[in-house]
Amino acid sequence: MALVFLKRRLRKSRVAMAPETSDGVAEILTAESLQYSLTEIQIATNNFSVDNKIGEGGFGRVYKGVLGNGQEVAVKRLSRSSVQGAEEFKNEIVVVAKLQHRNLVRLLGFCLEGEEKILIYEFVANKSLDYFLFDPENKRSLNWSRRYNIIGGIAKGLLYLHEDSRLRIVHRDLKVSNILLDENMSPKIADFGMAKICGVDQYEGNTNRIAGTVGYMAPEYTRWGQFSLKSDVFSFGVVILEIVTGKKSSDFHQSRDSEDLLSYAWNHWRRGQTLALLDSSIGDSYARNEVIQCIQVGLLCVEEDASKRPTMASVVCMHNPGSVSLPTPHRPAVFRSNGSENRVDELKVDQSNTQRTSAPSSVNDASITEPYPR
Missing domain, CATH: 3.30.200.20 (Phosphorylase Kinase; domain 1)
Known part of the structure; x- marks a missing residue:
């Protein structure tokens, strides 16, 4: 894959040719x-x-x-x-x-x-989203209007990566710690060290190197190394649920006997208790229809079957309450009603570096990266 030629220069002189190295x-x-x-x-x-x-x-x-x-x-x-x-x-x-x-x-x-x-x-002034979202004091800066706008901004950024840029890019490591907030608390997606560039007409690929963050990776990726635009959609669904609830997905994985975040949200939604999911720090200042819509979109994004997840173009449309009729979500991926299912078993593919025979990816296989540091 040809390297991009960056458009501008700090200096007029051309960078000198250097001996070619094994790492490129x-x-x-x-x-x-x-x-x-x-x-x-x-x-x-x-x-x-x-x-x-x-x-x-x-x-x-x-x-x-x-x-x-x-x-x-x-x-x-x-x-x-x-x-x-x-x-x-x-x-x-x-x-x-x-x-x-x-x-x-x-x-x-x-x-x-x-x-x-x-x-x-x-430089992005206000650190990362998790700095605010999961801190008892800092989260008070995130009222409902701000959270709703952050969700919409992330959706637009992902849509650009998937469809609107000159490339078709799968981020592969979308999570709240990789969302930075500027001085206006607008979101910016960061850390592209694991990103995959797909062909214009390519929507998915395979890799033998399973890398990512527990709680955000789509099931088809952790099990078989299959990644696609819909893998990012899954991660985005988890991010939505974290933003609305104020709860870390990873906290649910620390106990083998508890629900995971997806099950927690699904159980509340199917019982008609959707508003009970809302972060209590928000208080009573929120738009009921927006909260319900965000939870429903989040659950649609984390469907077990990747083909049933919406595209980011659809998600951006769905973000305006009443603009489209939302489908009914199905039971989400890695559903646990009684704690009997164990997600860690799936992640052994990553932790043990076990390989699965698959078609080669169309782009260079990026390595694991830490979040864009705050």
């Missing part, structure tokens, strides 16, 4: 690109000062920086010891540099000098 990173150096020097990045981050560090993940650390023109940026410095760092670096440049949407984090440039691999992103 040198290929990036032939591009006319937004390449920053290591010196520029060191100055921007006060030489990667601890005081500037704003997050840390499995592939390195993220620092807040200020460029020479005064622009605030997030500087993602990949770990030198990371075996998968080069692939992560390459994949994020290839994917993110082509994307321009208000609900996606924007890549501003990169630095590749010696063993240093650095990505420069726009």
